[in-house]
Every structure is written in structure tokens, then in C-alpha cells.
Amino acid sequence: MNVAVSTVPAQALKIERVKEHIGAIVTGIDLAQPIDGATRKRLYDAAVDNVVLVIRGQEHLSPGELQAAAEMFGELMEDQNRRYLVDGYPLISVLDNRHLDSKGQPAKVGANSTWHTDHTNQELPPKFTMLYAVAVPDKGGATSVCNARAAYESLPADLKRKIDGAKTENTLISSARMATANPDIVKAQRESTKPPTVHPLVRTHPETGTRAVWFHKAKTETVTGMSPEETQDFLQELTEKITQPQFCYAHEYQKGDLLIIDDRASLHKAGFDYDHSQHRRLYRMLVRGDRPY
Numbered sequence: 675m676n677v678a679v680s681t682v683p684a685q686a687l688k689i690e691r692v693k694e695h696i697g698a699i700v701t702g703i704d705l706a707q708p709i710d711g712a713t714r715k716r717l718y719d720a721a722v723d724n725v726v727l728v729i730r731g732q733e734h735l736s737p738g739e740l741q742a743a744a745e746m747f748g749e750l751m752e753d754q755n756r757r758y759l760v761d762g763y764p765l766i767s768v769l770d771n772r773h774l775d776s777k778g779q780p781a782k783v784g785a786n787s788t789w790h791t792d793h794t795n796q797e798l799p800p801k802f803t804m805l806y807a808v809a810v811p812d813k814g815g816a817t818s819v820c821n822a823r824a825a826y827e828s829l830p831a832d833l834k835r836k837i838d839g840a841k842t843e844n845t846l847i848s849s850a851r852m853a854t855a856n857p858d859i860v861k862a863q864r865e866s867t868k869p870p871t872v873h874p875l876v877r878t879h880p881e882t883g884t885r886a887v888w889f890h891k892a893k894t895e896t897v898t899g900m901s902p903e904e905t906q907d908f909l910q911e912l913t914e915k916i917t918q919p920q921f922c923y924a925h926e927y928q929k930g931d932l933l934i935i936d937d938r939a940s941l942h943k944a945g946f947d948y949d950h951s952q953h954r955r956l957y958r959m960l961v962r963g964d965r966p967y
């Protein structure tokens with residue numbers, strides 16, 4: 675007698691949109707079970723279409739099962755911060771409000787609390803950032819995600835013209851931000867001999883062909899024709915224009931949520947509006963992307 679291959683019953687899986695421009699919540703799936711190709715494609719397409727996908731109810735996953743689930747979305751890449759990793763899983767990094775820096779002080783996490791996309795200092799930044807909730811505060815501590823392609827479309831024509839051909843020079847931390855940054859990152863930047871990585875300020879999504887504003891302010895040394903200080907002010911103004919509420923979704927975690935963010939069409943930030951005596955711990959995985967253009 676043949677043993678049936680376990681697949682996800684199509685009728686159990688639900689993908690519900692959160693807002694017009696952003697977000698979808700997935701229920702009725704267990705990522706520890708084998709997932710068939712059609713279901714994988716539904717999840718992948720939903721992540722791209724909705725910019726951020728939340729898969730609920732995965733608190734039972736082991737790190738190995740979590741990594742295998744993440745690999746459905748592509749090849750994982752190393753987090754460039756090698757200090758906080760899950761033991762035995764070098765492709766799963768840890769974000770934790772109880773981390774200490776190399777001097778034993780509570781680690782500063784300021785760069786994550788402003789709107790950004792990940793690892794822009796690399797030639798091939800991630801296509802997806804995935805966040806898995808291990809410990810969550812009672813309320814607050816959301817990850818907010820902004821649909822930067824819908825926001826780009828909404829910009830006035832003169833501003834679009836100004837940013838369309840602009841380039842960003844990306845480092846680990848902008849010289850204009852060093853005074854308030856995590857000292858380990860400042861030290862790494864001071865010791866780095868790597869020239870800045872140049873990317874477009876508005877990138878084209880390789881799968882949909884849409885355009886999106888795309889930057890990490892704290893890592894941007896300059897935008898074409900601007901000094902480091904002017905760059906920070908300009909990117910702040912641009913951030914305010916594109917992170918209007920209709921384009922954004924703030925996800926307050928339940929334990930076991932897996933968030934999948936399409937980095938090619940979004941900016942995101944971590945929320946610090948929670949009781950810091952409570953534990954907030956997320957695992958992060960990055961899926962390797964293409965060179966932005």
C-alpha cells in the first residue's frame with residue numbers, strides 16, 4: 675500500500691489581506707510539515723504582492739525547521755552582525771533587548787528603530803528579511819513595514835524626477851551618525867578599508883518591474899550631490915513623505931509569528947514603545963538578493 679505524501683490541504687490555508695497597500699496574514703499551515711510546490715508559490719507570491727506576509731502559529735518550530743521553512747523563499751545569506759547567532763545555526767541571527775555589546779553594556783539598537791532596509795552596504799543586499807517571534811512583550815514592540823513602491827507612486831512628479839537617477843553611497847554607518855551609533859559598529863566602520871557601496875535611491879523590483887524608494891538612512895553616507903549632513907536631512911524629509919499611514923503596517927507580534935518582508939519594495943523599522951523589563955527576542959534570517967538597479 676502506498677503511503678500518501680503529506681501536503682498542506684488547500685482548504686486549510688488562508689491568506690487574508692490586512693490593508694489596501696500592505697500586509698497579509700497566513701493561517702492554517704504548519705511549516706514543520708512538508709509544503710507542496712503550489713503552496714510554496716502561493717506564499718512566495720503573497721509576500722511579493724503584499725510586501726509583508728505574517729505566518730501565524732509557528733511557535734513549535736525547532737531552529738532547523740525554521741531554517742528549512744525560510745529556505746522555501748531562497749538561499750539564506752549571513753547576517754553581517756556575527757555577534758548574536760543561534761548556537762549551531764550561523765544563518766539565524768538573534769535580535770534581543772537583553773543583548774550586551776562588547777563592553778558589557780546594553781547594546782544600542784538605534785539604527786533599527788528608524789525606517790530602513792537591511793544591509794545596503796553590501797553589493798547584494800537581501801531580497802527578503804524574515805523575523806520569527808521567540809519572546810514578545812505584552813504590547814508594543816511592533817515591526818513596522820512601509821510599501822515603498824505605492825509610496826513612490828504617490829510622490830509629486832518633481833520629487834520623483836529629483837530622486838529617479840540619484841545614487842546612494844552606503845557604509846556600515848554614516849559619518850553623520852557615528853556619535854549616537856552602537857560603538858561596535860562605529861569601530862568596525864573606522865577599521866574598514868572597503869569603499870562605499872553605490873546603489874540607486876529608487877530601485878526596480880526584478881520580479882514585478884515596479885519602482886520603490888530604497889535606502890538605509892543610518893548607512894547612507896551621501897546621496898548624489900549632497901554632503902553627509904544634507905543627506906541625513908533629505909532622507910529624513912523623504913522618509914516622512916513615504917511612510918504615511920496608508921502605506922504602512924505595524925505588526926505587533928504573537929509568539930510563533932514568522933514575518934516575511936520583501937526588502938525590494940519596502941522600508942521597515944523596529945518599535946521601542948514597550949515595557950523594556952519584558953523580553954523581546956526575534957530570530958532573523960536573510961534571503962540573498964540581486965544587485966539593485
Ligand SMILES: [Fe+2]
Nearest residue numbers: 786791792942
Ligand atoms: Fe532591519
